[in-house]
Amino acid sequence: MTEAVDDATLVQMFETMALVAATDDALRAAISAGSATLAYYSPRGQEAVAAGFAAALRPDDYLVTTYRGLHDQIAKGVPLRPLLAEMLGKAEGTGRGKGGPMHVSWPDVGLMLTTGVVGSGLPIAAGLAWAAARQGEGRVTVASFGDGATNIGAFHEAANLAAVWGLPVIFLCQNNGYGEHTAFADHLRVDHVAQRAAAYGMPGVTVDGNDPVAVHDAVSVAVARARAGEGPTLVEAVTYRLFGHVFGDRMTYVDPKELEAAWKREPVTRFRQTLVEWGLLSEADAAAIEERSATTAAATLAEVLELPEPGADEVLTDVVAPAGADATKRTARAATKVVVPDGSVEVSVRSAITLALDEALESDGRVVLLGEDISDSGVFGVTKGLAAKHGADRVRDTPISEQAIVGAAVGAALGGLRPVAEVMFMDFLGLCLDQLANHAAKLRYMSGGLTPVPMVLRTAVGGGLQVGAQHSQMLEAWLTHVPGLKVVVPSTPSDARGLMAACIADEDPCVFIEQVLLLSRKGVIDSTPIELGVADIKRPGADVTVVTYGRQVHQALAVADALTSKGVEVEVLDLRSLVPLDEAAVLESVGRTRRAVILHEAVVTGGFGAELAAGISEALFGRLVAPVLRVGALPAPLPYARGLERLALPGPERLLEALEWVMAYEG
Amino acid sequence: MLLRLPKIGMEMTEAVLAGWLVDDGATVVKGQALYEMETDKVTNEIESPAAGRLRRIAQEGMTYQVGDPLAEIDED
Numbered sequence: 009m010t011e012a013v014d015d016a017t018l019v020q021m022f023e024t025m026a027l028v029a030a031t032d033d034a035l036r037a038a039i040s041a042g043s044a045t046l047a048y049y050s051p052r053g054q055e056a057v058a059a060g061f062a063a064a065l066r067p068d069d070y071l072v073t074t075y076r077g078l079h080d081q082i083a084k085g086v087p088l089r090p091l092l093a094e095m096l097g098k099a100e101g102t103g104r105g106k107g108g109p110m111h112v113s114w115p116d117v118g119l120m121l122t123t124g125v126v127g128s129g130l131p132i133a134a135g136l137a138w139a140a141a142r143q144g145e146g147r148v149t150v151a152s153f154g155d156g157a158t159n160i161g162a163f164h165e166a167a168n169l170a171a172v173w174g175l176p177v178i179f180l181c182q183n184n185g186y187g188e189h190t191a192f193a194d195h196l197r198v199d200h201v202a203q204r205a206a207a208y209g210m211p212g213v214t215v216d217g218n219d220p221v222a223v224h225d226a227v228s229v230a231v232a233r234a235r236a237g238e239g240p241t242l243v244e245a246v247t248y249r250l251f252g253h254v255f256g257d258r259m260t261y262v263d264p265k266e267l268e269a270a271w272k273r274e275p276v277t278r279f280r281q282t283l284v285e286w287g288l289l290s291e292a293d294a295a296a297i298e299e300r301s302a303t304t305a306a307a308t309l310a311e312v313l314e315l316p317e318p319g320a321d322e323v324l325t326d327v328v329a330p331a332g333a334d335a336t337k338r339t340a341r342a343a344t345k346v347v348v349p350d351g352s353v354e355v356s357v358r359s360a361i362t363l364a365l366d367e368a369l370e371s372d373g374r375v376v377l378l379g380e381d382i383s384d385s386g387v388f389g390v391t392k393g394l395a396a397k398h399g400a401d402r403v404r405d406t407p408i409s410e411q412a413i414v415g416a417a418v419g420a421a422l423g424g425l426r427p428v429a430e431v432m433f434m435d436f437l438g439l440c441l442d443q444l445a446n447h448a449a450k451l452r453y454m455s456g457g458l459t460p461v462p463m464v465l466r467t468a469v470g471g472g473l474q475v476g477a478q479h480s481q482m483l484e485a486w487l488t489h490v491p492g493l494k495v496v497v498p499s500t501p502s503d504a505r506g507l508m509a510a511c512i513a514d515e516d517p518c519v520f521i522e523q524v525l526l527l528s529r530k531g532v533i534d535s536t537p538i539e540l541g542v543a544d545i546k547r548p549g550a551d552v553t554v555v556t557y558g559r560q561v562h563q564a565l566a567v568a569d570a571l572t573s574k575g576v577e578v579e580v581l582d583l584r585s586l587v588p589l590d591e592a593a594v595l596e597s598v599g600r601t602r603r604a605v606i607l608h609e610a611v612v613t614g615g616f617g618a619e620l621a622a623g624i625s626e627a628l629f630g631r632l633v634a635p636v637l638r639v640g641a642l643p644a645p646l647p648y649a650r651g652l653e654r655l656a657l658p659g660p661e662r663l664l665e666a667l668e669w670v671m672a673y674e675g
Numbered sequence: 676m677l678l679r680l681p682k683i684g685m686e687m688t689e690a691v692l693a694g695w696l697v698d699d700g701a702t703v704v705k706g707q708a709l710y711e712m713e714t715d716k717v718t719n720e721i722e723s724p725a726a727g728r729l730r731r732i733a734q735e736g737m738t739y740q741v742g743d744p745l746a747e748i749d750e751d
Contacts, residue, residue, distance in 0.1 A: 037705075037724030042679025042742055256683030256719050 013224050015288055017063050021220045022283055023297055024062065025055035025276045028079040030301035031088065034309045035078075035095070039255050043313055044096055046109050051079035053218075053250035056275035057182045058083035060223025060245070061150055064231050065118075070136045070149040070423070072121045072129040075110040076182075076249075080152050085117035088308045098315040104456035105318040106326065113455040118147075120422050120459060125446055126187075127157040130166035130179065131412045132447060135419020135427070137175040141237075142376070142401075142425065148176045148234040149419075150227070156187020158201050162442075164208075165412035167242070171208040172407060176234035178227060179242045182217060184249035189261050205242035217245030218275040250274065326457040327491050328588075329515035346370050351532050358527040360501035361390050361466075364508035365428065369398045372426060375512060377403045378413055379430025379466075387432050388468055388527055410439035414465060418448050418517075421463040426512055428464040433479045434521065437467065437486065448517035449492030464511045465519045471609050472525045474653055477645035482558075482610035487519050488586050488619065494518040494540060495586040499561035501531040503584055506538030514540060523609070526559040541588030545597065549579035552603035552670055555594055555620055557583040560607045560658065567663045576671055586616055594620065595627050602633045603673075605666045607658060612640035634673035637666045676725050678746040680712065680739045683719055689740045690714045692733050699731040709746065725750050 013021075032052045038044035051058070054076075062083035065071075073080040081091055086102065094101030095109040102112050110124035120136055123129045133151030140147035157163055158181060170177045181201045185192050198204065205212025211233070215222040223245050230241035248270040252259040259267065280298075283289040289297075346367045349355050355363070368375040381387060383395035383405045395403035406413050410431055417429035431437060437444065444465065452460045470479040487495045494516055498504035504522075511518035518540070546561055547568055554564040561582045568578035581597050583590065598604040604624050606617035617638040624636050642656045680690060693711040697703055708720040709729065723729075725748050733745040 039681050040678075040721055040724040041676060042681045042745075043677075045682035045741060047685050254684060256681075256717070258717065258719065 021059040024059040024083045026301040028055045029276045030305040034305040048255040049076040050251040053248045056220040057217045057245040060220035061227040064227040070118045072133040073152040075124045077122045086114040092312045099318040107454035111454040113459045127160035127162035131415020132419035134166045134170045135416035136423045137177040139420045139423025139425045150178045152180045155183040165409035167208045169412040170240040171210045174239040177240040178230040181244045183246045202244040212242040214244045217247030326453045354530040357504045360505040364505040368512045374426040377428045414440040414443035417463045421461045431467045434467045434469045445490045449490045461517045462515045468522045476648045480646040497521045497558040502534045523559045540585045543590035543593035544582045546582045547580040549577035551577045553579045553597045553601045556607040603670045604636045607639045613643045634670045676748045680743045682741045
């Protein structure tokens with residue numbers, strides 16, 4: 009169990025609180041004076057929570073916090089200068105000025121994430137805890153959040169996942185009485201956030217968040233439990249937000265008497281008095297600590313205000329890993345216990361993906377799989393046999409919790425694993441797009457390269473199977489629009505295996521799209537490694553290029569064969585990855601044939617084909633002999649009835665028609 | 676210390692100096708409300724970031740951009 013906090017730690021907690029208050033004071037003064045212009049979410053009043061929990065942690069324990077996180081960041085040990093520099097958008101900032109005050113990361117002291125999205129850090133904390141537990145270093149993860157966050161789905165999904173998996177997480181709710189401008193009593197119908205722990209089968213405890221010793225003691229119990237492998241705890245520290253939501257908040261929604269009472273419980277002054285009463289500090293000692301903090305904060309802020317902003321070259325740096333960053337990993341093959349079929353045996357796309365996952369699990373201990381029902385082969389049998397071979401702790405079933413699945417993958421990647429998450433159908437990306445688009449995609453950039461997210465998200469698409477509009481959509485355009493995500497769509501068994509291996513080896517988040525109708529298609533495996541961003545000419549031709557990907561490649565090949573009899577030679581260019589895009593291959597091919605038709609299963613409107621068509625037109629306008637055409641699904645939710653579904657999806661007839669139109673075009 | 680029009684919240688670009696709350700040349704303490712500024716969204720009282728003697732620069736009723744000088748505080 010935990011020991012009573014020692015005298016030196018008590019004094020150190022006061023020093024932390026004094027530094028937080030002084031830094032907050034300096035920042036608010038600079039904003040008032042107009043010398044700093046940032047949206048600032050003051051943690052003033054919550055100092056004791058940060059000082060208390062941080063004193064209960066090891067330096068290597070992880071922390072995930074939120075935009076009201078200055079106190080947490082300082083307490084965990086983030087140095088003041090890069091912290092303030094990030095808040096003010098300077099090149100010396102933790103994220104080289106690209107994240108800003110809501111997005112501070114400093115892995116040196118375990119600060120892996122500061123998120124600007126309420127609640128989103130919790131699934132990521134679960135993933136960090138999973139990584140730490142697998143690595144066996146006894147690290148715990150503290151997820152810090154407000155009372156408002158306990159009403160968002162991410163909280164519930166993360167709490168449940170952490171409990172079901174027994175993860176070493178401390179869910180630390182800093183209940184400051186308000187979610188934005190809404191009072192606690194108006195957004196919850198329980199008296200204490202800690203009561204919610206019962207719903208997930210974990211302990212929940214409420215403590216005085218203005219007393220750092222109380223917070224320290226409660227967190228210490230939770231930490232001991234987590235390190236012992238006994239799972240998560242919800243600690244609710246009841247505190248108060250003394251300066252409202254954001255700087256300039258007039259707090260008109262707060263009863264002045266309530267605010268006055270809160271100031272009487274102001275934690276820094278209170279703890280100072282306690283330490284003086286206990287004889288640990290004299291009044292003079294305490295005053296000296298406060299004065300030193302004020303000097304440090306003011307001097308650091310003054311220095312930081314004069315620092316330069318990041319250079320223009322930073323704008324496109326850290327969007328994805330620099331070229332060649334993953335080269336060493338990609339050479340790590342040699343899977344001794346995996347039998348790779350030789351060139352005489354045909355395997356299905358499904359088996360090829362299974363093979364790639366098997367090889368990765370075999371050759372790289374960091375690789376883990378997570379998703380719904382995946383230990384029992386997954387909905388389409390892609391993960392069949394992998395749990396039995398590699399263990400259910402590496403091929404891990406999850407609750408039906410898409411945010412938690414993707415968030416845990418993000419966290420696991422931050423924690424040094426190579427997670428491959430499965431979201432059963434691409435249509436369900438809507439449930440977890442925040443984790444993918446706001447976190448996986450952006451964390452490398454916003455941290456100036458400190459926190460890359462090397463994860464893979466596998467997801468299936470049921471178009472053509474008559475499974476209705478919520479299990480059928482190709483939504484790749486949602487993803488290609490977000491800088492930081494890589495998007496891959498295989499068309500053959502060989503490509504599926506090679507591209508999956510490349511995705512797992514990649515240093516960035518990759519979405520791997522598995523069209524269900526393609527899974528049983530067979531072919532031989534070519535073991536030549538495939539790089540992301542390298543298109544493949546599946547059929548050479550001199551007259552017109554069909555730019556396509558996924559199962560539509562085969563449709564294009566069939567139509568191309570049919571056109572040969574009419575004297576038209578169609579080139580079929582399979583992009584394989586949409587991001588990174590092999591722009592050179594597209595322009596080389598279309599530059600040669602001077603005609604292009606883009607074919608994809610997704611709805612034409614706003615689809616990836618529009619991006620391709622624009623790119624081709626911009627680069628080859630004068631060279632084209634016909635307009636670039638796009639063939640894709642009709643602009644409707646995919647209908648269920650067989651005939652209607654066929655009509656809505658791009659069939660060979662529409663591709664043939666487009667090709668004939670382009671060939672006949674005379675300007 | 677030069678006091679400039681602060682940026683309050685995410686979208687503010689300018690504000691009207693609605694009124695001075697201290698006289699020109701007055702001695703102010705840190706945290707004392709100095710002036711009211713008014714945007715389309717809200718009226719705010721801005722507190723003094725330092726103690727000292729205040730010298731007004733800006734005029735009541737005029738519109739200023741974020742970063743425009745409004746006053747100066749002679750510290751000591």
